[in-house]
Amino acid sequence: MKKFIFSRILQAIPTLLVIATLTFFMTRFAPGGPFDSEKAIPEEIKVKLESHFGLNLPLFEQYLLYMKNLLKGDLGPSFKYVGWNVSEIIALAFPVSLTLGVCSLIIALVIGLPAGIIAALHKNTIWDYLPMSLAMIGLCLPTFVLGPILILVFSSYLKILPPLGWYSWPDLILPSLTLGLFYAAYIARLTRAGMLETLKQDYIKTARAKGASPSRVIFKHALRGGLLPVVTFLGPAFAGLVSGSFIIESIFFIPGLGKFFITAAFNRDYTMVLGTVLFYATLIIFLNLLVDLLQAILDPKARQES
């Protein structure tokens, strides 16, 4: 197990280096620069600014310099937010995105798991068709359609929830619901399929034959195997929640990291773009590792293979 974790972490390092290199040169080869705004700044100031941030050096030297600082854990200063370091901005904006993501995931699990289990236990009855049809609708309703609809219903007509902003906890409800419902639908489908597969297994029959109560069979024996596909999905789900939050943040005007990332890319704020991409990549790689570990705990077969 230790060896598995160790090798995965070792593998992550070259991956991150490749991402850093790719993003570095991609941003630099793109037309435009951080100080080419519509408001023309005097040439001398521009030159001075560029030399201050080391932009006048040959490209390859800049790259080496950035990498050297990166290995020390320094993401550099932001070009656009004067006086701010990239890591400071991330530390400020990421908790917002994280809150949104965690709330959405909780909503997705709270709705999706019971719906899937109920559907699997009542296969081919109304209690199967109803939640599964709703899930299909949920899958096909993109967040940027659902979000405005929810705003229209709950803010414009019913006037019970705030339409946008990020000031108090009611502001959290609509965005998390918008983001969470899609994943609830997906999780419901996965749970149903996983539970149906598990309920057919011999060990479930054995448990039933031994006289275990129905609830014990479900909660103690079937859920463990039935939830495996859901656990596997959690890795991509989290990655999706991160990128999904770009849209949610732009619909509901939430000052999260996604909004900073897109603004930074538009402004050619090189260090900010690089820092955000690397931060996201590390996060996703780490979460995937976590999911693999969780899977190994739940599934004895996968444990042996690793």
Place this chain on the structure above:
Amino acid sequence: MTLRTGSSLGKDAWIRLQGNRMAMFSLFFFVFVTITSLFGPSLSPYDYDEQNLEKVFEAPGVDHWFGTDNLGRDLFARVTHGGRISLAVGLLATLVSLVIGVCYGMTSGYLGGKTDSLMMRIVDILYSLPFTIFVILLMVLFGRNFILLFIAIGAVEWLTMARITRAQTLNLKRAEFIEAARALGYSHKRILFVHLLPNLLGPVIVYATLTVPAVMLLEAVLSFLGLGVQAPMSSWGSLIKEGAEKMDAAPWLIAFPGLFFCLTLFSLNFLGDGLRDALDPKSSKD
């Protein structure tokens, strides 16, 4: 004893698909949407970018079937024109990912051994990258280039396609008809494209059907963030964005493009599920 005529795999699948009412309905709906998008712009007396400032925010009616927007542009013309773009992006980008994924997967599975494990390792690593972020970055940095959009989306979606193709190739590689082809001394190229390819297409087609809605969704996301097609052109994603901004004054502006978009995704997903059941009865859901 009655003589039984042979039935091809494709024919069998088609018969099974016809039995699936939801999938057939989806197929008809998708064909209907495609035809509407193709011919709709010429059916409407208005152009998609024709402004009429005397008729802004007109509700749906006889003159303008779907109403008009803030510049008095006919929404029916815009929705059908947007449909062309969205469907074209969906189909073409899927094709790009199909070609890359199938070639990569087939090579990897057919060669086997060290090459195979190296190639699959690369796919594994690419899988762990935050691709949506890269696509967004690419679109922001290099401008809203249509060709780039296809390449970027296609490059994201080929990974799963490669995995599926490889698994199929590994299964089929040992089959007798491949051994026979090899014994006849056919070249690798001929074995790959004439004998192997047609037989592994089933699962690939199913996955491609499910990729189209995924791609359309990604295009819509980009358009929604303002990175997709440029005004006055429209795609369903950009129309939904415009509609969402003005939905208090004119709810039909988000209703029609949203409805078209969601129902198309809906039908493609059902069609994909139906095709899976039809092409591979074993894997069908209970």
